[in-house]
Amino acid sequence: MAKVLLVNPPFYRLLNSHYNANSLGIAYVASYLNLQGHNAWLYNADFLNSKTFLRQKNIFEGFDSYKKFFQNEEHGLWEEVVERIIDFEPDWVGYTSYTANITAIDIISKKLKRKRPAVKQVIGGVHATLDHEILNKLQSIDYSIQREGEHAMYELVDGKEPKNITGVVSRGQNGLIYNFDADVIKNIDNLPLPEREKFWGLSDDEKLMVDVSYICSIRGCPYRCNYCASPAHWKRNKTQYRSPKSIIDEMKYVKKHYWDAKKEYDFSASSNVKAKNELIIEDNSTIYFVDDIFTVHKERIKEILRMMIDEDLGMAWKCEARTDHLDEEICQLMKKAGCIRVKLGFESGSDRILKMIEKDETTDDMRRGAKLLRDAQVPYTGYFMAGFPGETDDDLKQTIEFAKEIKADYYSLSILAPYYGTKMYYDMIEVGFELDKKPWEYFFHQTGDLMVNHQISPEVLKEYLSLSDLNNIRKGYV
Ligand code: SF4
Incomplete structure (x- = not known):
């Protein structure tokens, strides 16, 4: 041993x-x-x-x-x-x-x-x-x-x-x-549930402060957005899905062993709910489906949601989704099943940019999806980026107007960072762009500094970043 x-x-x-x-x-x-x-x-x-x-x-x-x-x-x-x-x-x-x-x-x-x-x-x-x-x-x-x-x-x-x-x-x-990539685990339902007890160096009281309510239901993502590391990491055609039953069983397990423990807080660093500089997080425990995209395959997601409702789990949860996966039935089921936040990567309000980054979604898809969530009263976060290669002031102005139009409950505003290993990273090197910083320095895309686009004007960028003011009047980050 x-x-x-x-x-x-x-x-x-x-x-x-x-x-x-x-x-x-x-x-x-x-x-x-x-x-x-x-x-x-x-x-x-x-x-x-x-x-x-x-x-x-x-x-x-x-x-x-x-x-x-x-x-x-x-x-x-x-x-x-x-x-x-x-x-x-x-x-x-x-x-x-x-x-x-x-x-x-x-x-x-x-x-x-x-x-x-x-x-x-x-x-x-x-x-x-x-x-x-x-x-x-x-x-x-x-x-x-x-x-x-x-x-x-x-x-x-x-x-x-x-x-x-x-x-x-x-x-x-x-x-x-080298000996290739590790073999894809054919049926990820067969994996044991992730370790939730053996936390080295923590007292029993501190163990209660570990948020163990994260669940992974999919490994990988079948899409190809060129700024994202997931396709290179997991390989799109090797995306692995857990069965609905296995996911519900894990939720029940978490509920039985951890949900009613002496936990009054959601301790995840990503669950800030109040607009304060420093805050004590006062959120009840929330299941976080950490999948790249929880909503891949409509029938699968509907089955999961119906099972959550039938089992009467009563557990709040949040997830990442794409708007083109949403329909009226899914949004209504999400609400009924306890969804408190959907995170949507809109990225841009310019169809020209969306096409360029191979998002395979249009602004019309996004408008429609956001409206369906709003109608079902499911809160959503909108993720946006500025500073794509070739993006103009006009593109970014379209993003600003679009962001206001979709009325997100929280706006996460980033500057494009060419992540190491992404298609965009290699495309930029190929066209002669000098990515002369260390890879980890490109990781920070919330500093407000444009990294690879030098044509967007400071005024328009400032207007884009000031969209964060909208966060003071809505529900905030979950
Ligand atoms: S849909 Fe999301 S996770 Fe999938 S490739 Fe695009 S950005 Fe990455």
Whole structure:
């Protein structure tokens, strides 16, 4: 039996906030390993014993603080994280990665390697999947896993030769040894439910502060939006769906074991509901379907919603959706089934831009979908972006008017960031655009600075960003 610690490195703490929700990717790996007889725990290095979170806007104003942590590798935070890992006495450590936390993983893994050279270190998650060269950049990491981590990590921990494990990248005498992406897990209903108990370093009271109400019902997304990392990460044609019954069973499980616990708050960093700079989150527990798009396949979603109603679960929930999936029946069922928020990526009010970013939705689709939700009294958040390559003042003015027209309950306003590994990222390099910053620096798209578009005028950009004033008169962020 191996001792395995699966780590969510600090990210929100570097921005003067924190994140107390369960990280589902590593939670699935942990439960899979535990089912096979290993001893796997989760360590959320972003957790703080605090009920006060920063507002989303203020979080993203912390970019300078974030950079300073990386300039000082002797900062006490890094020592704290490494000591907490060492206390566990692991045989294996696995890190979940996304572009913005790669530098944190680099610092932590170097320190751990110096203090405990025998511990094997593995990186998985989105960035490790997209960056095939990641082991050349993170010298203290022994292996990386591409795509699903459950089985590949199990085989590593179980002692199988790494170069023979599908999905594992290792080092050889002549450079990196690749062995394709990990096999797609054919029926994700068969996976054990994600780990919700083994939280390393937390007291019993603190464990009650972990939001374990996140549920994943789909792995991947069948769409092709060129600014989004999902198609490159999961591969569109390999999208995996859980059955409605399996999803309802997990909701019942959460309700039975955690819903009525002494939890008065929804502790997720994404559940800010009040327009204050710092706030204590006073929301009841809410199931969050973390799927890229919860509403893929109309008949499937209707079946899930009807089952929620028939089972009389009485659980509030929120999800991401596309407007072109919505019809009157779905919206009415959503309302009845307890949906308190739908998150919609409108992105632009210009059909020219929507076509360019391969959104495969039109402004008419979006108008229609938003109206259906409004009519059914289901609140929705509208996500918008400005600064696409080639976007003009006229395009952005159309976005501003469109955003006002669709009357969202909350507006999330971003500047386009060319995410590492997306089609847009590579398209821009191909046409000679110099993406000369480090990939993680392109992660911050709420700073208000245009990154790749230099033709939008400051006046129009300012008008776009001032759409956030609308958030003061509506329901706010959920
Ligand atoms: S629909 Fe959403 S998750 Fe899917 S590719 Fe487009 S932006 Fe990404």
